[in-house]
Amino acid sequence: MSGRPRLRRWVCLDVGEVLVDETRLWSTWAATLDVPRLTFLALLGGAIERWGDHTRAFDLLGVPGWRDTEPEVKRAFGALRADDLYVDARSALVGLREAGMGVAVVANQPADRHAELLALGIQPDVMAMSGALGVAKPDPGFFARILSLLGNPPPGEVAYVGDRIDNDVVPSRAAGMRAVWLRRGPWSLLAEDTGGAAHLVVTSLAELAADPDAAWR
Ligand SMILES: [Mg+2]
CATH class of the missing domain: 1.10.40 (Ribonucleotide Reductase Protein R1; domain 1)
Incomplete structure (x- = not known):
């Protein structure tokens, strides 16, 4: 056998304050x-x-x-620029894929961001923006669309990585996914996970890419 190993798990990334410094x-x-x-x-x-x-x-x-x-x-x-990306954005995508993860980028963003991110070297297996999907977080329909875009894996095999408790952590957990809370940016640093909704808390994408299986422990 050659090529990539069979995808076993998915890591789905938010954009604002996860890949992009706003x-x-x-x-x-x-x-x-x-x-x-x-x-x-x-x-x-x-x-x-x-x-x-x-x-x-x-x-x-x-x-x-x-x-x-x-x-x-x-x-x-204008369009997103390379210096809008957090410094670990591109390397984390590479690291997650090297760890055998399927990588998706699905977020509340205008439709144009899709092509802009591709042009900056953010090239995951699956990408979709709410502006194109017609549904946005925290609507449960948004997370249902993610599963459909990924080919309907069991939700428990998908981790959603976001900075917001209300828009990312709580609804992704409710959808049966593994909720990873990335604590950077004002939304996360001003929030508390009072309900204990996050399965994993990290402070950078580099930290997650070094051990993505931590989202399932
Ligand atoms: Mg965000």
Whole structure:
């Protein structure tokens, strides 16, 4: 026999604050709204802490019609760049595949991110964005679509890796998957896993790639 060994388990990765450091995205919002970057980023943190909903930062700023600004932010941000990736993103994909894992990238993102990530060398076995799927986290239908995209493996053979307790950890566990909580970025560092929903907690993708089977222990 030659080629890759039979896929036994899947590791499914989120994008925001997992593969991609969103600093430039949120800084683009601050610049477009003409708000000092520190003020905007601090209000994001305050909104996450106070309400668990970062979009309330726009209420604090007095910009209730912020969604009208989205096209302008999208133009100013452009496509993802190599320096938007966390430094361990590409190497972790390689490491996970070398460990025999099937690797997927399925996340709440605009459809354009798919091609942008491929162009940056993020080339998993399966990739899909919510903007193309028409369903987003934390809807249970999103996790059902993941299983279907992976060829319907037993859910317990799929680990979902995300930074958010509410959008990633709790719903992936509810879908029968192994829930891996990546603690980086403001959503994770301001949260607590009060319900003990995560099967595994890591602080980098490199840590997970070094021992992905830890998600099943
Ligand atoms: Mg995320």
